[in-house]
Amino acid sequence: MKLNNIITKSICFFCFLPAILKPVHLFAQSELQEIDPEINITLDGKKLSIHISLNEPFRWKNTRYESLKKFPQPWIGLPDIPNEIWFKSRADMEMRITDMMFIGEYEVLEEFKVASMLFGVGEVMGVFNTKNNLLKFDNLDYAPFYPTPRIVLEESIDMKKWNKVNLSDDLPKEYRWPEEIKIDLHISGVRHNFFRVKIQDR
Structure with missing residues:
Protein backbone atom coordinates (compact mmCIF):
# COMPACT_ATOMS: atom_id res chain seq x y z
CA MET A 1 0.00 0.00 0.00
CA LYS A 2 1.47 3.34 -1.01
CA LEU A 3 -0.13 6.52 0.24
CA ASN A 4 0.53 9.87 -1.37
CA ASN A 5 0.13 13.18 0.41
CA ILE A 6 -2.66 14.35 -1.88
CA ILE A 7 -5.61 14.23 0.45
CA THR A 8 -6.73 17.61 1.69
CA LYS A 9 -10.02 18.50 3.23
CA SER A 10 -10.44 22.06 4.38
CA ILE A 11 -12.80 23.18 7.10
CA CYS A 12 -13.76 26.71 7.99
CA PHE A 13 -14.65 27.60 11.59
CA PHE A 14 -16.46 30.74 12.56
CA CYS A 15 -18.17 30.78 15.95
CA PHE A 16 -17.60 27.00 15.98
CA LEU A 17 -19.75 26.40 12.87
CA PRO A 18 -17.93 24.03 10.49
CA ALA A 19 -18.39 24.19 6.74
CA ILE A 20 -16.68 21.85 4.32
CA LEU A 21 -15.25 24.02 1.57
CA LYS A 22 -14.48 21.32 -0.93
CA PRO A 23 -13.96 17.57 -0.91
CA VAL A 24 -10.62 16.32 -2.15
CA HIS A 25 -9.78 12.67 -2.55
CA LEU A 26 -6.61 10.74 -1.94
CA PHE A 27 -5.78 8.27 -4.67
CA ALA A 28 -3.33 5.77 -3.23
CA GLN A 29 -1.95 2.83 -5.13
CA SER A 30 -2.33 -0.67 -3.73
CA GLU A 31 -1.66 -3.95 -5.44
CA LEU A 32 -5.32 -4.32 -6.39
CA GLN A 33 -7.14 -1.01 -6.30
CA GLU A 34 -7.19 2.67 -5.47
CA ILE A 35 -8.40 3.69 -2.04
CA ASP A 36 -10.55 6.68 -1.27
CA PRO A 37 -10.37 7.90 2.34
CA GLU A 38 -13.26 9.79 3.88
CA ILE A 39 -13.16 12.55 6.48
CA ASN A 40 -16.09 13.48 8.71
CA ILE A 41 -16.24 16.25 11.27
CA THR A 42 -18.27 16.49 14.47
CA LEU A 43 -18.45 19.39 16.90
CA ASP A 44 -19.58 19.02 20.51
CA GLY A 45 -19.29 22.27 22.40
CA LYS A 46 -15.62 23.22 22.22
CA LYS A 47 -14.49 19.75 21.18
CA LEU A 48 -13.83 19.23 17.48
CA SER A 49 -13.46 15.61 16.32
CA ILE A 50 -12.05 14.64 12.93
CA HIS A 51 -12.93 11.08 11.89
CA ILE A 52 -10.70 9.57 9.18
CA SER A 53 -11.79 6.39 7.39
CA LEU A 54 -8.87 5.21 5.26
CA ASN A 55 -10.97 2.58 3.44
CA GLU A 56 -7.94 0.36 2.92
CA PRO A 57 -8.75 -2.98 1.27
CA PHE A 58 -8.32 -6.23 3.17
CA ARG A 59 -4.86 -7.76 3.00
CA TRP A 60 -2.86 -10.47 4.70
CA LYS A 61 0.70 -9.18 4.51
CA ASN A 62 2.10 -6.54 6.85
CA THR A 63 -0.79 -7.06 9.25
CA ARG A 64 -0.87 -7.86 12.94
CA TYR A 65 -3.73 -9.86 14.45
CA GLU A 66 -4.71 -9.78 18.10
CA SER A 67 -6.95 -12.33 19.78
CA LEU A 68 -10.12 -11.04 21.41
CA LYS A 69 -9.62 -13.44 24.29
CA LYS A 70 -6.85 -12.67 26.77
CA PHE A 71 -4.76 -15.22 28.63
CA PRO A 72 -2.90 -15.18 31.97
CA GLN A 73 0.85 -14.75 31.90
CA PRO A 74 3.11 -17.22 33.70
CA TRP A 75 4.27 -14.52 36.12
CA ILE A 76 2.06 -13.61 39.06
CA GLY A 77 0.73 -10.09 39.15
CA LEU A 78 0.94 -9.33 35.44
CA PRO A 79 -2.25 -8.62 33.47
CA ASP A 80 -3.77 -11.04 30.99
CA ILE A 81 -2.64 -10.48 27.40
CA PRO A 82 -3.97 -11.53 23.98
CA ASN A 83 -2.23 -13.86 21.57
CA GLU A 84 -0.73 -12.17 18.52
CA ILE A 85 -0.04 -13.12 14.91
CA TRP A 86 2.18 -11.20 12.48
CA MET A 101 7.16 -17.12 20.23
CA PHE A 102 6.71 -19.33 17.17
CA ILE A 103 7.96 -18.68 13.65
CA GLY A 104 6.79 -20.16 10.39
CA GLU A 105 5.42 -19.50 6.95
CA TYR A 106 2.01 -18.81 5.46
CA GLU A 107 0.37 -19.20 2.07
CA VAL A 108 -2.72 -17.38 0.87
CA LEU A 109 -5.06 -20.05 -0.54
CA GLU A 110 -8.00 -17.77 -1.31
CA GLU A 111 -8.73 -14.10 -0.77
CA PHE A 112 -9.93 -14.74 2.78
CA LYS A 113 -8.26 -18.07 3.54
CA VAL A 114 -4.69 -18.72 4.60
CA ALA A 115 -2.65 -21.82 5.46
CA SER A 116 0.20 -21.54 7.95
CA MET A 117 2.96 -23.83 9.14
CA LEU A 118 4.37 -22.86 12.53
CA PHE A 119 7.37 -24.65 14.00
CA GLY A 120 6.28 -26.20 17.28
CA VAL A 121 2.59 -25.74 16.49
CA GLY A 122 2.06 -27.41 13.13
CA GLU A 123 -0.30 -26.54 10.31
CA VAL A 124 -3.13 -24.14 11.09
CA MET A 125 -5.79 -22.86 8.71
CA GLY A 126 -7.10 -19.33 9.03
CA VAL A 127 -10.36 -17.97 7.60
CA PHE A 128 -11.28 -14.29 7.67
CA ASN A 129 -14.97 -13.54 8.25
CA THR A 130 -16.00 -10.46 6.26
CA LYS A 131 -19.22 -10.10 8.25
CA ASN A 132 -17.59 -9.49 11.63
CA ASN A 133 -14.10 -8.62 10.30
CA LEU A 134 -12.44 -11.26 12.45
CA LEU A 135 -9.94 -14.00 11.66
CA LYS A 136 -10.74 -17.47 12.93
CA PHE A 137 -7.34 -19.04 13.67
CA ASP A 138 -6.79 -22.12 15.82
CA ASN A 139 -10.35 -21.79 17.21
CA LEU A 140 -9.80 -18.20 18.37
CA ASP A 141 -11.10 -14.92 16.95
CA TYR A 142 -8.47 -12.36 15.99
CA ALA A 143 -8.90 -8.68 15.05
CA PRO A 144 -6.66 -7.18 12.32
CA PHE A 145 -4.49 -4.13 12.93
CA TYR A 146 -2.93 -2.05 10.13
CA PRO A 147 -0.05 0.42 10.54
CA THR A 148 -1.28 3.99 10.85
CA PRO A 149 0.04 6.19 8.03
CA ARG A 150 1.58 9.57 8.76
CA ILE A 151 -1.30 11.97 9.41
CA VAL A 152 -0.64 15.70 9.59
CA LEU A 153 -3.23 18.28 10.62
CA GLU A 154 -2.59 21.85 9.46
CA GLU A 155 -4.37 25.17 9.97
CA SER A 156 -4.42 28.47 8.12
CA ILE A 157 -6.17 31.82 8.24
CA ASP A 158 -5.90 32.50 4.49
CA MET A 159 -5.41 29.03 2.86
CA LYS A 160 -2.00 30.22 1.65
CA LYS A 161 0.28 29.70 4.61
CA TRP A 162 -0.31 26.47 6.52
CA ASN A 163 1.02 25.61 9.97
CA LYS A 164 1.15 22.19 11.56
CA VAL A 165 -1.18 21.65 14.50
CA ASN A 166 0.52 20.01 17.48
CA LEU A 167 -1.79 17.35 18.85
CA SER A 168 -2.07 16.84 22.59
CA ASP A 169 -2.15 13.07 22.13
CA ASP A 170 -0.02 11.05 19.72
CA LEU A 171 -1.86 9.05 17.11
CA PRO A 172 -1.70 5.28 17.60
CA LYS A 173 0.94 3.40 15.62
CA GLU A 174 -1.78 0.98 14.50
CA TYR A 175 -5.50 1.11 13.97
CA ARG A 176 -8.01 -1.70 14.06
CA TRP A 177 -9.13 -2.37 10.50
CA PRO A 178 -11.57 -1.23 9.16
CA GLU A 179 -12.37 1.22 11.97
CA GLU A 180 -11.76 4.95 11.67
CA ILE A 181 -8.95 7.04 13.12
CA LYS A 182 -10.08 9.90 15.36
CA ILE A 183 -8.38 13.22 16.10
CA ASP A 184 -9.79 15.42 18.89
CA LEU A 185 -9.14 19.15 19.20
CA HIS A 186 -10.26 21.59 21.86
CA ILE A 187 -11.11 25.03 20.49
CA SER A 188 -11.53 28.11 22.68
CA GLY A 189 -12.76 31.53 21.60
CA VAL A 190 -14.15 32.68 18.27
CA ARG A 191 -11.99 31.52 15.39
CA HIS A 192 -12.04 31.86 11.66
CA ASN A 193 -9.53 29.24 10.62
CA PHE A 194 -9.16 26.66 7.92
CA PHE A 195 -7.99 23.13 8.72
CA ARG A 196 -6.75 20.39 6.43
CA VAL A 197 -5.56 16.81 6.84
CA LYS A 198 -2.67 15.20 4.97
CA ILE A 199 -2.11 11.46 4.80
CA GLN A 200 1.11 9.89 3.56
CA ASP A 201 3.35 6.88 4.01
CA ARG A 202 5.63 6.82 7.02
Whole structure:
Protein backbone atom coordinates (compact mmCIF):
# COMPACT_ATOMS: atom_id res chain seq x y z
CA MET A 1 0.00 0.00 0.00
CA LYS A 2 1.47 3.34 -1.01
CA LEU A 3 -0.13 6.52 0.24
CA ASN A 4 0.53 9.87 -1.37
CA ASN A 5 0.13 13.18 0.41
CA ILE A 6 -2.66 14.35 -1.88
CA ILE A 7 -5.61 14.23 0.45
CA THR A 8 -6.73 17.61 1.69
CA LYS A 9 -10.02 18.50 3.23
CA SER A 10 -10.44 22.06 4.38
CA ILE A 11 -12.80 23.18 7.10
CA CYS A 12 -13.76 26.71 7.99
CA PHE A 13 -14.65 27.60 11.59
CA PHE A 14 -16.46 30.74 12.56
CA CYS A 15 -18.17 30.78 15.95
CA PHE A 16 -17.60 27.00 15.98
CA LEU A 17 -19.75 26.40 12.87
CA PRO A 18 -17.93 24.03 10.49
CA ALA A 19 -18.39 24.19 6.74
CA ILE A 20 -16.68 21.85 4.32
CA LEU A 21 -15.25 24.02 1.57
CA LYS A 22 -14.48 21.32 -0.93
CA PRO A 23 -13.96 17.57 -0.91
CA VAL A 24 -10.62 16.32 -2.15
CA HIS A 25 -9.78 12.67 -2.55
CA LEU A 26 -6.61 10.74 -1.94
CA PHE A 27 -5.78 8.27 -4.67
CA ALA A 28 -3.33 5.77 -3.23
CA GLN A 29 -1.95 2.83 -5.13
CA SER A 30 -2.33 -0.67 -3.73
CA GLU A 31 -1.66 -3.95 -5.44
CA LEU A 32 -5.32 -4.32 -6.39
CA GLN A 33 -7.14 -1.01 -6.30
CA GLU A 34 -7.19 2.67 -5.47
CA ILE A 35 -8.40 3.69 -2.04
CA ASP A 36 -10.55 6.68 -1.27
CA PRO A 37 -10.37 7.90 2.34
CA GLU A 38 -13.26 9.79 3.88
CA ILE A 39 -13.16 12.55 6.48
CA ASN A 40 -16.09 13.48 8.71
CA ILE A 41 -16.24 16.25 11.27
CA THR A 42 -18.27 16.49 14.47
CA LEU A 43 -18.45 19.39 16.90
CA ASP A 44 -19.58 19.02 20.51
CA GLY A 45 -19.29 22.27 22.40
CA LYS A 46 -15.62 23.22 22.22
CA LYS A 47 -14.49 19.75 21.18
CA LEU A 48 -13.83 19.23 17.48
CA SER A 49 -13.46 15.61 16.32
CA ILE A 50 -12.05 14.64 12.93
CA HIS A 51 -12.93 11.08 11.89
CA ILE A 52 -10.70 9.57 9.18
CA SER A 53 -11.79 6.39 7.39
CA LEU A 54 -8.87 5.21 5.26
CA ASN A 55 -10.97 2.58 3.44
CA GLU A 56 -7.94 0.36 2.92
CA PRO A 57 -8.75 -2.98 1.27
CA PHE A 58 -8.32 -6.23 3.17
CA ARG A 59 -4.86 -7.76 3.00
CA TRP A 60 -2.86 -10.47 4.70
CA LYS A 61 0.70 -9.18 4.51
CA ASN A 62 2.10 -6.54 6.85
CA THR A 63 -0.79 -7.06 9.25
CA ARG A 64 -0.87 -7.86 12.94
CA TYR A 65 -3.73 -9.86 14.45
CA GLU A 66 -4.71 -9.78 18.10
CA SER A 67 -6.95 -12.33 19.78
CA LEU A 68 -10.12 -11.04 21.41
CA LYS A 69 -9.62 -13.44 24.29
CA LYS A 70 -6.85 -12.67 26.77
CA PHE A 71 -4.76 -15.22 28.63
CA PRO A 72 -2.90 -15.18 31.97
CA GLN A 73 0.85 -14.75 31.90
CA PRO A 74 3.11 -17.22 33.70
CA TRP A 75 4.27 -14.52 36.12
CA ILE A 76 2.06 -13.61 39.06
CA GLY A 77 0.73 -10.09 39.15
CA LEU A 78 0.94 -9.33 35.44
CA PRO A 79 -2.25 -8.62 33.47
CA ASP A 80 -3.77 -11.04 30.99
CA ILE A 81 -2.64 -10.48 27.40
CA PRO A 82 -3.97 -11.53 23.98
CA ASN A 83 -2.23 -13.86 21.57
CA GLU A 84 -0.73 -12.17 18.52
CA ILE A 85 -0.04 -13.12 14.91
CA TRP A 86 2.18 -11.20 12.48
CA PHE A 87 1.88 -11.89 8.77
CA LYS A 88 5.03 -10.43 7.23
CA SER A 89 5.50 -8.87 3.80
CA ARG A 90 6.52 -12.15 2.20
CA ALA A 91 5.59 -15.63 3.34
CA ASP A 92 7.09 -15.32 6.82
CA MET A 93 4.98 -15.12 9.94
CA GLU A 94 5.31 -15.08 13.72
CA MET A 95 2.92 -15.98 16.50
CA ARG A 96 3.07 -15.24 20.20
CA ILE A 97 1.14 -17.40 22.66
CA THR A 98 1.50 -15.80 26.13
CA ASP A 99 5.32 -15.75 26.57
CA MET A 100 6.21 -18.19 23.77
CA MET A 101 7.16 -17.12 20.23
CA PHE A 102 6.71 -19.33 17.17
CA ILE A 103 7.96 -18.68 13.65
CA GLY A 104 6.79 -20.16 10.39
CA GLU A 105 5.42 -19.50 6.95
CA TYR A 106 2.01 -18.81 5.46
CA GLU A 107 0.37 -19.20 2.07
CA VAL A 108 -2.72 -17.38 0.87
CA LEU A 109 -5.06 -20.05 -0.54
CA GLU A 110 -8.00 -17.77 -1.31
CA GLU A 111 -8.73 -14.10 -0.77
CA PHE A 112 -9.93 -14.74 2.78
CA LYS A 113 -8.26 -18.07 3.54
CA VAL A 114 -4.69 -18.72 4.60
CA ALA A 115 -2.65 -21.82 5.46
CA SER A 116 0.20 -21.54 7.95
CA MET A 117 2.96 -23.83 9.14
CA LEU A 118 4.37 -22.86 12.53
CA PHE A 119 7.37 -24.65 14.00
CA GLY A 120 6.28 -26.20 17.28
CA VAL A 121 2.59 -25.74 16.49
CA GLY A 122 2.06 -27.41 13.13
CA GLU A 123 -0.30 -26.54 10.31
CA VAL A 124 -3.13 -24.14 11.09
CA MET A 125 -5.79 -22.86 8.71
CA GLY A 126 -7.10 -19.33 9.03
CA VAL A 127 -10.36 -17.97 7.60
CA PHE A 128 -11.28 -14.29 7.67
CA ASN A 129 -14.97 -13.54 8.25
CA THR A 130 -16.00 -10.46 6.26
CA LYS A 131 -19.22 -10.10 8.25
CA ASN A 132 -17.59 -9.49 11.63
CA ASN A 133 -14.10 -8.62 10.30
CA LEU A 134 -12.44 -11.26 12.45
CA LEU A 135 -9.94 -14.00 11.66
CA LYS A 136 -10.74 -17.47 12.93
CA PHE A 137 -7.34 -19.04 13.67
CA ASP A 138 -6.79 -22.12 15.82
CA ASN A 139 -10.35 -21.79 17.21
CA LEU A 140 -9.80 -18.20 18.37
CA ASP A 141 -11.10 -14.92 16.95
CA TYR A 142 -8.47 -12.36 15.99
CA ALA A 143 -8.90 -8.68 15.05
CA PRO A 144 -6.66 -7.18 12.32
CA PHE A 145 -4.49 -4.13 12.93
CA TYR A 146 -2.93 -2.05 10.13
CA PRO A 147 -0.05 0.42 10.54
CA THR A 148 -1.28 3.99 10.85
CA PRO A 149 0.04 6.19 8.03
CA ARG A 150 1.58 9.57 8.76
CA ILE A 151 -1.30 11.97 9.41
CA VAL A 152 -0.64 15.70 9.59
CA LEU A 153 -3.23 18.28 10.62
CA GLU A 154 -2.59 21.85 9.46
CA GLU A 155 -4.37 25.17 9.97
CA SER A 156 -4.42 28.47 8.12
CA ILE A 157 -6.17 31.82 8.24
CA ASP A 158 -5.90 32.50 4.49
CA MET A 159 -5.41 29.03 2.86
CA LYS A 160 -2.00 30.22 1.65
CA LYS A 161 0.28 29.70 4.61
CA TRP A 162 -0.31 26.47 6.52
CA ASN A 163 1.02 25.61 9.97
CA LYS A 164 1.15 22.19 11.56
CA VAL A 165 -1.18 21.65 14.50
CA ASN A 166 0.52 20.01 17.48
CA LEU A 167 -1.79 17.35 18.85
CA SER A 168 -2.07 16.84 22.59
CA ASP A 169 -2.15 13.07 22.13
CA ASP A 170 -0.02 11.05 19.72
CA LEU A 171 -1.86 9.05 17.11
CA PRO A 172 -1.70 5.28 17.60
CA LYS A 173 0.94 3.40 15.62
CA GLU A 174 -1.78 0.98 14.50
CA TYR A 175 -5.50 1.11 13.97
CA ARG A 176 -8.01 -1.70 14.06
CA TRP A 177 -9.13 -2.37 10.50
CA PRO A 178 -11.57 -1.23 9.16
CA GLU A 179 -12.37 1.22 11.97
CA GLU A 180 -11.76 4.95 11.67
CA ILE A 181 -8.95 7.04 13.12
CA LYS A 182 -10.08 9.90 15.36
CA ILE A 183 -8.38 13.22 16.10
CA ASP A 184 -9.79 15.42 18.89
CA LEU A 185 -9.14 19.15 19.20
CA HIS A 186 -10.26 21.59 21.86
CA ILE A 187 -11.11 25.03 20.49
CA SER A 188 -11.53 28.11 22.68
CA GLY A 189 -12.76 31.53 21.60
CA VAL A 190 -14.15 32.68 18.27
CA ARG A 191 -11.99 31.52 15.39
CA HIS A 192 -12.04 31.86 11.66
CA ASN A 193 -9.53 29.24 10.62
CA PHE A 194 -9.16 26.66 7.92
CA PHE A 195 -7.99 23.13 8.72
CA ARG A 196 -6.75 20.39 6.43
CA VAL A 197 -5.56 16.81 6.84
CA LYS A 198 -2.67 15.20 4.97
CA ILE A 199 -2.11 11.46 4.80
CA GLN A 200 1.11 9.89 3.56
CA ASP A 201 3.35 6.88 4.01
CA ARG A 202 5.63 6.82 7.02
